[in-house]
Structures are given as structure tokens and as C-alpha cells.
Amino acid sequence: DSGVTQTPKHLITATGQRVTLRCSPRSGDLSVYWYQQSLDQGLQFLIQYYNGEERAKGNILERFSAQQFPDLHSELNLSSLELGDSALYFCASSVGSDSYEQYFGPGTRLTVT
Amino acid sequence: GQSLEQPSEVTAVEGAIVQINCTYQTSGFYGLSWYQQHDGGAPTFLSYNALDGLEETGRFSSFLSRSDSYGYLLLQELQMKDSASYFCAVRFMDSNYQLIWGAGTKLIIKP
Numbered sequence: 001d002s003g004v005t006q007t008p009k010h011l012i013t014a015t016g017q018r019v020t021l022r023c024s025p026r027s028g029d030l031s032v033y034w035y036q037q038s039l040d041q042g043l044q045f046l047i048q049y050y051n052g053e054e055r056a057k058g059n060i061l062e063r064f065s066a067q068q069f070p071d072l073h074s075e076l077n078l079s080s081l082e083l084g085d086s087a088l089y090f091c092a093s094s095v096g097s098d099s100y101e102q103y104f105g106p107g108t109r110l111t112v113t
Numbered sequence: 114g115q116s117l118e119q120p121s122e123v124t125a126v127e128g129a130i131v132q133i134n135c136t137y138q139t140s141g142f143y144g145l146s147w148y149q150q151h152d153g154g155a156p157t158f159l160s161y162n163a164l165d166g167l168e169e170t171g172r173f174s175s176f177l178s179r180s181d182s183y184g185y186l187l188l189q190e191l192q193m194k195d196s197a198s199y200f201c202a203v204r205f206m207d208s209n210y211q212l213i214w215g216a217g218t219k220l221i222i223k224p
Binding site for chain 2: 002041042043044045048056058090092098100101102103104105106107
């Protein structure tokens with residue numbers, strides 16, 4: 001158990017809908033990262049927050065947005081969902097803002113039908 | 114540009130030794146990490162190399178050669194539980210120190 005929690009574990013929704021994924025980092029970690037992993041693919045970095053501020057942006061679509069709250073938990077919002085958005089979404093956390101050692105949550109499996 | 118290459122699949126026998134390579138093409142390299150991911154599971158951190166040489170952690174070792182833009186993960190005394198995907202990830206100075214991930218190597222272990 002990495003100490004990072006993600007909810008929900010599974011999510012099934014229809015095209016065009018909007019969903020929110022939630023992540024709580026390990027105690028003491030200030031950075032939260034979001035990744036997307038499609039079936040049998042590598043990890044695509046989406047976005048990073050550090051202590052409430054956006055730190056870095058990767059290949060995140062404009063339909064996606066995220067934020068980190070004062071208690072350091074983070075939410076990833078996915079809107080106007082398409083079939084291609086079906087994937088595993090991982091949240092990871094680390095102590096610092098540029099850490100090579102990240103702790104991953106169990107992931108949220110999103111299925112868009 | 115920033116790109117990583119690693120083999121898509123490697124097969125080995127239980128009890129043997131296997132090496133998973135990772136090559137990168139970029140300037141501003143900062144360090145190389147390795148992560149393990151079992152099917153359906155989350156990636157877990159294995160090792161990090163910032164300097165040339167070998168880092169050993171139990172049955173796993175990781176090597177880096179900055180001059181060759183190359184690293185590898187060495188797994189010894191393979192066990193069936195080592196069957197997983199292994200990702201190399203590189204930190205670059207010009208990517209705001211974000212990790213750039215390889216596509217992963219699926220390690221298949223046969224009895």
C-alpha cells in the first residue's frame with residue numbers, strides 16, 4: 001500500500017458526460033501527479049500540482065482539468081467524454097516538486113460507452 | 114527531442130538473470146528511474162540513477178552510462194512474481210524536471 005488513495009476504483013459512463021476523479025496523496029507529500037494509461041500502453045503524464053499550484057503540464061486535453069485543494073487532495077475533471085478516454089487514470093504523489101520517486105495510487109478505471 | 118526506447122517484451126526462465134535496456138536521446142539529462150507494474154496494478158518505484166555506475170538493491174540492480182545515453186535494469190534469480198512490465202523514466206532539465214516515460218517492457222518468466 002503506497003498510502004495514496006484514489007476514488008472511485010471503477011467508473012462507467014456514457015459519451016458526452018463529465019466525471020471527477022479524486023486523489024489523496026501520502027501524508028506529507030506536497031506534489032500530486034495525474035497520469036493516463038490506455039490498454040497495454042505506457043504512462044502519459046497529464047499534469048502536476050505542488051502545494052496547491054500547477055507545476056507542470058503534459059499532454060492534457062482541454063476537456064480535462066485538475067486542481068489541488070488546501071488539504072492537498074486533488075481532483076481530475078474529465079468532460080465531454082469520448083470513447084478514447086477509456087483508460088486507467090493514476091494519481092501519484094511525492095514530497096518535492098521534482099521528484100524521481102513517485103508513489104502511485106491504485107488507479108481509477110474509466111470506461112466510456 | 115526527448116525519447117526513450119526499451120524493448121516491448123523480454124522472456125526469461127525462472128532462476129535466470131535478465132537485463133532490460135533503456136536508451137534515451139536528449140540533452141539536459143538529469144537521471145533515470147525504473148518502475149515495476151504488475152498487470153492491473155499501480156507502478157512502484159524500483160531505483161534511480163543520477164550518476165554513472167551500478168546501483169544494487171537486493172536481486173535488482175540498475176546501471177547508467179551517461180556518455181552512452183543508456184541504462185539497464187538487471188534482475189537476478191528470477192521468480193515468477195517478477196513477471197510484470199518495467200518502465201524506465203527519465204528526468205530532463207528542460208522538461209521542468211518532469212519524468213518522461215518509456216513505453217514499458219513486458220517481462221515474461223517461464224518455469
